[in-house]
Amino acid sequence: MEQLFDLSLLNSTVRMVTPILLAALGGSLCARVGIFNVALEGLVLVGAFGAILGNALTGNLFLAVLIAIGSVLLFSLLFAYITIHLRANEIVAGVALNFLAAGLTTFLLRTIFSVKGAYYDNEMHGLPAWDLPFLQQIPVLEQLFSGHTPLVWLAYLFVIGLHLFYFKSVAGSRLLAVGENPVAAQSIGLKVRKIQYAAILGCGLFCGLAGAQLSLGQVTMFSEGMTAGRGYIALVAMMLGQSNPVGMLASSLLFGFMDALSIRLQGLSIPTHFTLMLPYVMTVIAMFFFRDKSYLKNTGANSSAR
């Protein structure tokens, strides 16, 4: 072990964090309108499946990503209808949706691709890896940021985009208003339900992209349960970042770096279990420094405790 971090490790972190970041950004849309969305895991999984299905059907990467988004939007619509219209408890609905996503993707994997476990096709191409020309000149950045898919770039752009949306746009301002005080929002004539629907669908869009990045960007295949808990980590990143785009970027990266560090430590004599714990322990420690803001309690805990 020459050094704990090297550039290829950090390059890998930038990539590995992307689906988590995208899902967290999506989750924040829901949190911001007062809906605690625990279904991120399931939504990303559906997105990952949709992307592979789309690619297999059309052979066109752009269409594949669109199909990924479309299938997650459908799922989100179900979530929205059940929580907003049928007034189901959002956590029960979210957990059920996670089960549904796991069952349905496995079932479709079997019926559509006639395989179990994983679908993999040598002929299939994943999202292209881009080397941005202007970065090629700079030695360190080149290694750090080269060879990422457009979705990776997009995710980092979305951080800025979502920031502008929340804090600078009219629509974002209204969305935040609905989350802060739905009764007041209703009384001034905002269409609260419509905005909540829009937020959940927006979350679906992000999760669709997260799924596509996972199954077409990180790898080019779909395997059962391939989200492997990333949706829950996204949930943590979302809460830790207080649904603030920059905060969520920071907390996702924190998690990513700690994960990377834990990979490095695996070679040393520390038992694997403890190195794997590292990202979680560090996130808990980080929470001592980023105290929670009150709105979180309103979205998650209180509304569901009833």
Add this chain to the structure above:
Amino acid sequence: MKQWKQTLSSLIHPLIALLIGFLAGAIAISVTGTPILQAYQEMWTGAFGNLYFLTSTLARSTPIILLGLGISLAFRSGYFNLGAEGQMVLGAVAAALTALYMPGSGIVKLLAAMAAGMIAGGLWSLLAAWMDAKFKVNLLISTLLLNYIASLFAGYLVTEPFKDTTGSAALAQSRMIEQGAWLPKLFAGMSLHAGFVLAVVIAILLTLLLRYTVFGYELKITGQNPLFAAYGGVNRTRVMILCMLTSGALAGLAGTVEVLGSQYRYIDGSLTAPGYAWTGLMATLLANSNPLGTTIAAVFLAALQTGAMGLERNTNVPLEISSVIQAALILFISARFTYSFLKRRKEEKNNGATV
């Protein structure tokens, strides 16, 4: 007469939701080409068909009930405990190790293991509560994160220092506990064990606690309005600590009875893979944190799972589809569309009949 009508109308809600859930399930089944009625019949048989299936359903519901009760207790006092999984795992591993290494007769081991399991779960939960109370570390996130840490730690214990070296030694698991320390089975040859009785008794005790005791009253009020509780002289810290401790202890007990009543050892991952904690959470939420309601909801959710296994065994419906049906049923049962409507009407009645 009116009373009777009201009860009836409040029953309509879950019935309609159930119907829609079953319809959604029917669509999924018809995709596989199995006759819908037969499929549902198989599900019913798999869950309740005879004593054997009934008892396996109840056995399966046992950890879910205990987890659900723990979560509901925390809810009632205003805390959202997402850490039941970690508390359960630590409880399980603590119970297993205690039963293995505690000197004494079987019954001593058994009791010590139960105590150890509850203490381990309770302390783990208390850690999160303490961080929240003292340092304002959001409970929702910390409990979620502590789950991973607990599972990895328990995994470490049975991979390294306490791993099972007998048998094939392939799995991360502890040695098997001696038979004297097992929780007795309720029926010979069936999986239902005394843990179920324990769970039901605890559900009843919690109901009584909430309804009839000073502490239960203070707990409820703290959950409903902590400021009001403080104003009334309730020691909120004490209530919180006791509730989170008990909540975690019940989760720990869930793991303990799985170990002592059914697996007889701690097997890494065997408690997390079935998603008991999430199911327990659903049971609590479906029942609005009512202990007896949580118990019933837990049995229902367990029945969906065992029913789905029956469906898979006896028809061409693949396992995945049965999980789709499960999810569809839960989704629609959680829907409260008729409920909110009825709730409105009930309140109007209350107001209308003012003294």
Add this chain to the structure above:
Amino acid sequence: ATENTGGNGEQPQQAKQKVALILPEKIGVNPFFQLMDEGTKKAAEEFGVEEKTIESTDQAAIEQNLRVAVAEGYDLIITSSFESEDALKKVAAENPDKKFAVIDTVVDLPNVRSVVFREQEAAYLVGAAAGLSTKTNKLGVVAAQDIPMLKKWTVSFQEGVKATNPNASVSVNYVGSFSDPAKAKELALLQNSQGADFVFGASAVGDLGVFEAAKEKNFYTSGQDVDRTEMDPAHIVLSQLKDTDAVAYDTVKQFAQGNYQPGVSEYGLKENGVGVTYITHESKTPVNPFISQETIKKVKQIKDDIISGKITVADPTKQ
């Protein structure tokens, strides 16, 4: 969950024997179970027995499925893996008149036929080949989880490397999951970036991620259970084999022909139950130059030494 439930259920041949294969997990990501299922089905068809495969959703379901199979009168109940060990011990002991078989672990009861594999021998051979082939003297292992069972792969591979190339270093990384190809791929990429020119995949579905990494960065890797070289002969240069289907097939065949025998049968290199492409089994794909013919010759020698007992490969789980 199968499409063919024997002979459409309602055939009047009442004499037909019934075999149940109870898997401890969903077949899902595990080719090991898939092969077992295929082998059992094949034998059932050939020897005219009725067959039903039941997948268990989780650990708690295994015992229940075993008991149901007993209750529903299956004549031979096959199960598999250490996960089923506890359940089978109970159920088999309670039903001494029933016939059971368990693949991949030992249950010492008079009515159980146990079949085990010595995977460590095959992993040792792959390690030996890798040690001989590496140009950078750096090798990687991407394993699923740090659990005792996987030591049969990770430790034995390292032993094999050490035997042929003491100067080579091996770095082992764990994915932490059996179903996370994305992370497995990143681990393989990292190992390669640190100089490893061969990465041994032992991460279940994660191996697919390792293969992709190899293809992208042009290094070499090996697969598990079946001949994976066919997928990408330019990068997947070896495959560690396990004849689960043959074993399952044999079990059903013996039973159908009335030759069911309880007791333990071990399958290692000697019994042709485990192996490595090119060394013990033919492959449709030609040998990759990375693994030279000379290496193959040398490793074949090692294989012979293992079979003859000159070399013993210890079972790491027994240490």
Add this chain to the structure above:
Amino acid sequence: METILEMERITKKYGQFTANQEISFALREGEIHAIVGENGAGKTTLMRILYGMEQPTSGTIRIHGAEKRFANPAEAIDSGIGMVHQHFMLFPSRTIAENIVIGNEPRKSIWFDRKQAIAQVGALAERFRLPIAPGQKVGDCPLGTQQRVEILKVLYNGAKIIILDEPTAVLTPLEVKELLITLRGLAEQGKSIILITHKLHEVMEVADRITVLRNGRVTGQLEASQTTVEEVSRLMVGRELDGIRRETQQAGQPLLQVNRLFIRGKKGKPLLDHVSFHVRSGEIVGIAGISGNGQSELVQALTGLLPVDEGTVLLQGKEITNRSVKQIREAGLAHIPEDRYLWGTAKEASVKDNAIMGHHRLKEFQRGGILRQRKLDQLVTGWINSFAIKTSSLANKAQNLSGGNLQKVIVAREIGHATPFLLACEPTRGVDIGAMEFIHQQLMDKRNRGEAVLLVSSELSEIMTLSDRILVMFEGKVVGELNAETATEEQISLLMAGGKQP
């Protein structure tokens, strides 16, 4: 003057219960029309119908003679109706300007033009003479300012008709005065105003006409200039009000002694600055002051909800400084909290659970930690009868009670403790005059029994009616003590505003 709005024969039924029964009501352009009535008379319901938040069971609404139906507030807003709700509908984390323009924001393509918003809101405030700082965060504003924000919001959306539901309940006397001036000003500029309030002197001061409701029906429509407070209150409650009975009585020994109480503040200024006073048995001591001058902190310090940095509190000679709430209550203190929803009740809990708080610990009502439900039921049922609390049952949720009835539950609970000392904060906020009189009588009776009451209220008239002595607080200090017999409203107001005692 032209009639701008007519509501004709409006009936609203909730199940079998009729909240509004054939109410007819007309509003003229440029008038201030007061609607008065007891708690639960149906005022808010009528306004919710007008604002599109509820649909009438029958009846019609006409604006400028054209029949209208409002399915939601947005449609009412479009017809020029605006409503200032009893509980403010604001976004505390946003600036004043954002709160006002939301829903109708100035924009540059998709972007929210905040500069423009501040400019527009500034201009609007200027035009209607409502001073605010558009860039300030609403959460940091005093309630009076929040109220102005609500009114500006309505004006911003172009309302011709402005509904105000109990706008003065939470305001300080000064803020009330300002509000009434503002309302007159708006009326002069041609706006029509509907004002709901329980404070009849405000009505007499500002309204042109008055509509009185009782039990969902109109019991009178009067010209304000031709009626009296007495006539209106008779129409409201259906009987003559008695006025409260005060017995002359000698104050006894000091029961509560507060010595140099000091609480450090966050921004350098102390929250409580060496406050000393005492309350004797058999007297009511009133604390007057503009809210935010340390009254809340004083109350919380006395009751154990806020730790003090220096000083001592003695109750019946026993030191209770920085003791727990429970210990202080056991030492003989009962407490009617200033905000009944925040501190005084749990909305989701039943009437019974709300009523037994504190009593549940007594030996009488528990045995070994087990509550004696039957005895508790008897206790609460007794209060429901003696205080005439309107509730369908003990199991009814507190949030289903009207404000006045809920307040009665709290008063019953705290008086029921039969402690020698009662701390009563804003005991009649938002409560109708009938209930107010009742609660005042309860406090007076307690004094007459030789017990002590410390009354904290922002309602000067309440302080003046009930107190034997009056303390005035300003910036965390007690700045004056007056004899209630001789004190005048002007004197007190001057002290409250920071003036010197003459």
